[in-house]
Amino acid sequence: xxxxxxxxxxxxxxxxxxxxxxxxxxxxxxxxxxxxxxxxxxxxxxxxxxxxxxxxxxxxxxxxxxxxxxxxxxxxxxxxxxxxxxxxxxxxxxxxxxxxxxxxxxxxxxxxxxxxxxxxxxxxxxxxxxxxxxxxxxxxxxxxxxxxxxxxxxxxxxxxxxxxxxxxxxxxxxxxxxxxxxxxxx
Numbered sequence: 685x686x687x688x689x690x691x692x693x694x695x696x697x698x699x700x701x702x703x704x705x706x707x708x709x710x711x712x713x714x715x716x717x718x719x720x721x722x723x724x725x726x727x728x729x730x731x732x733x734x735x736x737x738x739x740x741x742x743x744x745x746x747x748x749x750x751x752x753x754x755x756x757x758x759x760x761x762x763x764x765x766x767x768x769x770x771x772x773x774x775x776x777x778x779x780x781x782x783x784x785x786x787x788x789x790x791x792x793x794x795x796x797x798x799x800x801x802x803x804x805x806x807x808x809x810x811x812x813x814x815x816x817x818x819x820x821x822x823x824x825x826x827x828x829x830x831x832x833x834x835x836x837x838x839x840x841x842x843x844x845x846x847x848x849x850x851x852x853x854x855x856x857x858x859x860x861x862x863x864x865x866x867x868x869x870x
Contacts, residue, residue, distance in 0.1 A: 697838065698735035704728035734790065748796070748833070750848040755798060757815070757833060764811050772801040774849050774856050776842045777822055777832070777863035784865060790837035795863075796845055797822075797830045805829075822863040 705728040712721050749756040754767040755774070777797045779788045797817075800806070806816060806829065815831045835841050842860070849857045 698732060701728050701731035701735055705732050748845060748848075750845070750852055752852055757812075764809075766798070766809065766812070768853050768856065770801050770805060770808075771856060772799045773823070773826060773858045774798045774853075775823070775858035776835075776846065776860045778860060779863060779865065788865070792834055793837060794835040794842055796833045796835060796842075797863075799826045799830045803827075803829075819866055822861050823858055826858075 705725065708721055708725045708728055712725065715721070746760075747758045749758065749763075752768075754765050755771060756763055756765040758764075775797055777795050779793045781788060781793070799821075806813070812831055815833055816829065817832045818829050821828050821830075835845075846857065846860075
């Protein structure tokens with residue numbers, strides 16, 4: 685359940701960084717202004733804003749189901765399924781923290797990706813168009829077309845999905861791999 689993982693990250697990370705922001709603000713009021721306290725105030729405030737920004741869609745009801753019949757994505761009350769014979773490969777693609785001189789949003793760093801087994805997949809499954817990505821393949825032998833489902837930061841969801849896919853269709857699992865964003869336009 686993606687939403688539950690995002691909610692935990694928001695409560696724990698956002699709660700602790702928000703508490704730190706409030707405690708440092710109280711120290712600034714009671715003990716006076718020092719450079720060290722202002723640095724801590726800035727650090728906790730940035731962390732708090734980072735957790736808030738990374739928790740978009742926390743109440744959307746997103747999740748995945750993996751069983752012997754196929755892969756299913758759930759979003760806002762809708763469930764979309766694909767049978768395993770239509771999927772060539774499944775893996776977790778990860779972006780580095782900084783790419784092309786820009787910080788990568790925490791909720792965009794990790795994504796479950798599946799590669800369709802044939803070129804006619806997109807025509808048979810127009811309901812999945814919002815997750816369709818066409819960019820150079822991250823893995824050799826894979827098509828440029830894939831379907832990407834972003835995962836929440838700092839969660840156990842990637843490992844849970846890996847275990848689920850390996851239990852059901854281990855031959856389709858390609859593992860964790862590095863992906864890259866398209867380069868900046870000139």
